[in-house]
Amino acid sequence: xxxxxxxxxxxxxxxxxxxxxxxxxxxxxxxxxxxxxxxxxxxxxxxxxxxxxxxxxxxxxxxxxxxxxxxxxxxxxxxxxxxxxxxxxxxxxxxxxxxxxxxxxxxxxxxxxxxxxxxxxxxxxxxxxxxxxxxxxxxxxxxxxxxxxxxxxxxxxxxxxxxxxxxxxxxxxxxxxxxxxxxxxxxxxxxxxxxxxxxxxxxxxxxxxxxxxxxxxxxxxxxxxxxxxxxxxxxxxxxxxxxxxxxxxxxxxxxxxxxxxxxxxxxxxxxxxxxxxxxxxxxxxxxxxxxxxxxxxxxxxxxxxxxxxxxxxxxxxxxxxxxxxxxxxxxxxxxxxxxxxxxxxx
Amino acid sequence: xxxxxxxxxxxxxxxxxxxxxxxxxxxxxxxxxxxxxxxxxxxxxxxxxxxxxxxxxxxxxxxxxxxxxxxxxxxxxxxxxxxxxxxxxxxxxxxxxxxxxxxxxxxxxxxxxxxxxxxxxxxxxxxxxxxxxxxxxxxxxxxxxxxxxxxxxxxxxxxxxxxxxxxxxxxxxxxxxxxxxxxxxxxxxxxxxxxxxxxxxxxxxxxxxxxxxxxxxxxxxxxxxxxxxxxxxxxxxxxxxxxxxxxxxxxxxxxxxxxxxxxxxxxxxxxxxxxxxxxxxxxxxxxxxxxxxxxxxxxxxxxxxxxxxxxxxxxxxxxxxxxxxxxxxxxxxxxxxxxxxxxxxxxxxxxxxxxxxxxxxxxxxxxxxxxxxxxxxxxxxxxxxxxxxxxxxxxxxxxxxxxxxxxxxxxxxxxxxxxxxxxxxxxxxxxxxxxxxxxxxxxxxxxxxxxxxxxxxxxxxxxxxxxxxxxxx
Numbered sequence: 001x002x003x004x005x006x007x008x009x010x011x012x013x014x015x016x017x018x019x020x021x022x023x024x025x026x027x028x029x030x031x032x033x034x035x036x037x038x039x040x041x042x043x044x045x046x047x048x049x050x051x052x053x054x055x056x057x058x059x060x061x062x063x064x065x066x067x068x069x070x071x072x073x074x075x076x077x078x079x080x081x082x083x084x085x086x087x088x089x090x091x092x093x094x095x096x097x098x099x100x101x102x103x104x105x106x107x108x109x110x111x112x113x114x115x116x117x118x119x120x121x122x123x124x125x126x127x128x129x130x131x132x133x134x135x136x137x138x139x140x141x142x143x144x145x146x147x148x149x150x151x152x153x154x155x156x157x158x159x160x161x162x163x164x165x166x167x168x169x170x171x172x173x174x175x176x177x178x179x180x181x182x183x184x185x186x187x188x189x190x191x192x193x194x195x196x197x198x199x200x201x202x203x204x205x206x207x208x209x210x211x212x213x214x215x216x217x218x219x220x221x222x223x224x225x226x227x228x229x230x231x232x233x234x235x236x237x238x239x240x241x242x243x244x245x246x247x248x249x250x251x252x253x254x255x256x257x258x259x260x261x262x263x264x265x266x267x268x269x270x271x272x273x274x275x276x277x278x279x280x281x282x283x284x285x286x287x288x289x290x291x292x293x294x295x296x297x298x299x300x301x302x303x304x305x306x307x308x309x310x311x312x313x314x315x316x317x318x319x320x321x322x323x324x325x326x327x328x329x330x331x332x333x334x335x336x337x338x339x340x341x342x343x344x345x346x
Numbered sequence: 347x348x349x350x351x352x353x354x355x356x357x358x359x360x361x362x363x364x365x366x367x368x369x370x371x372x373x374x375x376x377x378x379x380x381x382x383x384x385x386x387x388x389x390x391x392x393x394x395x396x397x398x399x400x401x402x403x404x405x406x407x408x409x410x411x412x413x414x415x416x417x418x419x420x421x422x423x424x425x426x427x428x429x430x431x432x433x434x435x436x437x438x439x440x441x442x443x444x445x446x447x448x449x450x451x452x453x454x455x456x457x458x459x460x461x462x463x464x465x466x467x468x469x470x471x472x473x474x475x476x477x478x479x480x481x482x483x484x485x486x487x488x489x490x491x492x493x494x495x496x497x498x499x500x501x502x503x504x505x506x507x508x509x510x511x512x513x514x515x516x517x518x519x520x521x522x523x524x525x526x527x528x529x530x531x532x533x534x535x536x537x538x539x540x541x542x543x544x545x546x547x548x549x550x551x552x553x554x555x556x557x558x559x560x561x562x563x564x565x566x567x568x569x570x571x572x573x574x575x576x577x578x579x580x581x582x583x584x585x586x587x588x589x590x591x592x593x594x595x596x597x598x599x600x601x602x603x604x605x606x607x608x609x610x611x612x613x614x615x616x617x618x619x620x621x622x623x624x625x626x627x628x629x630x631x632x633x634x635x636x637x638x639x640x641x642x643x644x645x646x647x648x649x650x651x652x653x654x655x656x657x658x659x660x661x662x663x664x665x666x667x668x669x670x671x672x673x674x675x676x677x678x679x680x681x682x683x684x685x686x687x688x689x690x691x692x693x694x695x696x697x698x699x700x701x702x703x704x705x706x707x708x709x710x711x712x713x714x715x716x717x718x719x720x721x722x723x724x725x726x727x728x729x730x731x732x733x734x735x736x737x738x739x740x741x742x743x744x745x746x747x748x749x750x751x752x753x754x755x756x757x758x759x760x761x762x763x764x765x766x767x768x769x770x771x772x773x774x775x776x777x778x779x780x781x782x783x784x785x786x787x788x789x790x791x792x793x794x795x796x797x798x799x800x801x802x803x804x805x806x807x808x809x810x811x812x813x814x815x816x817x818x819x
Contacts, residue, residue: 054474054476054477060433065466069459071448072455082441082444082447083440108419108423108786298527298528310462313467314467329478
């Protein structure tokens with residue numbers, strides 16, 4: 001394995017982490033948006049706030065990680081992607097601004113109108129951001145981002161394949177989030193919300209499955225290289241992803257919720273790596289390989305060293321954060337009622 | 347004075363935004379100018395919060411603990427907004443300047459990767475701290491919080507080191523216009539780091555200190571002279587007053603270093619047209635090709651400040667062709683003078699406080715002191731923006747000093763004017779919403795008063811949670 005491959009793997013690890021943590025976070029926003037204004041919707045939104053409050057910020061640092069590794073390790077790919085896909089990336093950035101500020105403001109807004117507006121912005125941008133990021137992925141997979149020249153600023157990402165992948169991103173986010181929220185509901189002792197998100201997890205899984213199949217069909221027509229990769233070297237991962245999806249559904253139906261989360265995460269991780277394997281060795285299919293696009297050797301080495309340090313420093317801190325959050329040691333907003341009595345404060 | 351500004355606007359800003367390059371530069375300047383305030387708060391506010399927290403725990407000081415907790419809520423909001431405006435900047439590296447990142451990303455990118463680690467840690471510990479008031483043990487909670495300002499310093503170092511590198515690029519080899527060899531150590535520890543990094547970190551502490559203190563000064567002017575307001579004024583003000591004189595010394599040596607490292611930037615800051623000795627220092631005045639019109643002239647001072655002697659030679663703008671000189675010379679000169687001027691006035695404020703404290707262990711009695719503190723926050727922000735203008739506009743027309751011109755770094759994509767306009771509207775709304783939300787928080791706290799159980803750590807039994815109205819068992 002060359003250093004370029006190692007940095008590409010590091011990049012992909014970041015993409016995977018963002019797909020899982022950022023995805024679950026976007027999905028939570030999706031459920032907040034569609035929960036409706038009634039009592040039940042309000043409870044669902046309370047659960048979403050309570051669950052993502054402490055972790056949403058850290059979840060999105062992965063995106064910055066991905067951008068930085070991309071421009072440092074593979075600068076020409078970064079420049080090509082951001083030049084051709086100027087429009088969807090600008091819209092994704094807009095979504096990120098609205099989403100973060102919407103979430104930060106909605107708790108503190110005093111008037112109901114302000115709060116509802118902030119919540120809507122948060123929910124809406126939780127759908128738009130992953131959608132536009134999905135269209136970016138679709139454009140790259142289809143080879144519509146040429147290295148060294150500029151692709152069409154509109155048709156590169158506004159086409160059936162990109163739209164399908166954008167929709168798939170939204171569906172997968174919603175699916176992941178609902179599975180996570182089931183166990184969060186369980187943690188707070190709210191069986192009604194458990195059922196609520198169980199129903200939604202099943203619908204989201206089915207929608208994601210349909211979109212995935214449609215996406216593969218469209219890949220066959222428009223992105224032959226990636227299609228061949230997915231049905232070749234990437235096939236085991238594709239099968240694994242589908243399997244994980246089915247297993248998650250079965251587990252959820254049977255009430256064995258403990259393993260549903262890792263299995264849902266597995267479905268997403270497998271599909272992300274499936275894409276990576278399918279595209280290998282290209283960064284931008286058919287015009288730029290990892291070896292051609294890689295930065296000088298010293299830069300790659302420095303990136304790998306930084307990544308090693310990050311593993312030592314950031315991973316334990318993240319584990320601490322998620323652990324404290326899961327054990328209810330850090331929380332601010334109220335969990336939906338009928339929570340198990342809190343441990344006495346020492 | 348208005349004429350000068352109007353003239354400057356007509357001459358430089360309007361045609362700027364009309365071209366793609368101009369719109370890209372304006373958008374970058376605008377988003378960075380917005381972010382730099384939030385980033386400063388992100389670096390320094392957690393330190394103030396922890397000072398209050400420490401005081402509260404050590405001296406069993408309820409008012410200090412309440413301040414720490416309230417400040418942590420403010421940090422939560424400003425940090426979130428700072429995180430999104432920071433994310434926008436990392437998008438803009440590609441959206442606006444693919445010619446810069448596409449070429450030099452491998453050189454300066456490592457610093458951003460390091461910054462990524464610090465930002466990650468900061469986000470994690472901010473979350474733990476903010477959400478940990480209720481259930482974590484007090485000292486555990488405090489020590490977990492200490493991670494935040496440390497990560498903030500590391501992050502500030504990495505980001506500002508990138509800017510220093512743009513001013514003093516080194517540590518790479520170009521072969522046929524492509525970066526081939528990189529020496530990360532030379533990149534990270536470039537010659538501008540020793541003065542630029544401390545200058546920015548001190549600026550963050552100075553701005554945050556005066557800004558927070560100004561809020562409590564306004565409260566005290568309105569008659570709220572309780573212990574809560576006194577502490578809320580004194581903690582940030584003390585930090586800021588310590589940072590200010592140090593900042594003046596660091597800034598002074600930075601200016602001297604720039605006279606040597608980037609003589610053209612220095613010449614533009616001081617409106618030096620021709621290289622000569624015994625150069626006059628002008629305070630304000632309009633820069634023209636035949637010297638400074640108006641302003642206060644002090645003969646020989648500029649040479650003296652550069653080399654401690656009036657016979658020091660100062661490089662003039664005439665040493666490079668007009669195309670290689672920074673634009674908006676008068677604005678640049680005014681920005682520099684305003685920054686130095688504000689810092690000098692703030693030092694006077696610091697001395698005033700120090701004198702009163704030395705004599706009576708109290709803040710000066712007169713209302714004029716509180717009035718001065720009340721405007722110090724805005725003044726410090728203006729100085730911060732002026733400093734940023736000096737370093738960024740002063741480096742033009744280069745994005746990487748003497749290596750890559752800004753016009754060669756800009757994107758070929760169309761529609762920057764549209765995104766610039768949208769960004770201005772969006773950020774104005776964002777800024778307004780931020781101020782409204784912070785004011786609403788402060789009003790709510792005031793209505794709740796001190797008796798309402800806003801005391802952190804082990805809330806009194808049965809007290810309603812002030813944030814969510816939840817009953818804690």
